[in-house]
Amino acid sequence: MDECNQSGVCCKLFAINLNEKEYFSGKFKTEFEEFGIVKDFLEAEMIGANILTRLEDGSCIYLKDKICSIHKTRPQVCRGFFCNSEKEQFKDMITQINLVKQK
Numbered sequence: 001m002d003e004c005n006q007s008g009v010c011c012k013l014f015a016i017n018l019n020e021k022e023y024f025s026g027k028f029k030t031e032f033e034e035f036g037i038v039k040d041f042l043e044a045e046m047i048g049a050n051i052l053t054r055l056e057d058g059s060c061i062y063l064k065d066k067i068c069s070i071h072k073t074r075p076q077v078c079r080g081f082f083c084n085s086e087k088e089q090f091k092d093m094i095t096q097i098n099l100v101k102q103k
């Protein structure tokens with residue numbers, strides 16, 4: 001069963017891309033937003049403007065004490081990922097997470 005063990009590792013390792021609806025909702029803090037919202041979503045994706053703001057250590061701005069501070073309203077990609085998933089599409093990500101956990 002998919003389950004989050006709240007290690008917080010995935011929220012540090014991977015950039016979180018918002019979907020179109022999330023990006024234009026204005027509810028999330030995104031990279032480059034100080035320059036304004038990009039009106040064309042494809043362009044926003046190309047330049048990475050739809051990526052959640054990350055702190056200097058790479059962690060998501062919403063990660064607080066290893067816990068997602070916006071858990072109930074977190075982006076779709078966060079909802080779909082679990083580090084104990086057996087889905088093939090997550091295999092490489094899970095390998096990276098396990099490498100960090102082993103350190």
Ligand code: SF4
Nearest residue numbers: 011060062063068078
């Ligand atoms: S929004 Fe929450 S679950 Fe998604 S990366 Fe940030 S802290 Fe993690």
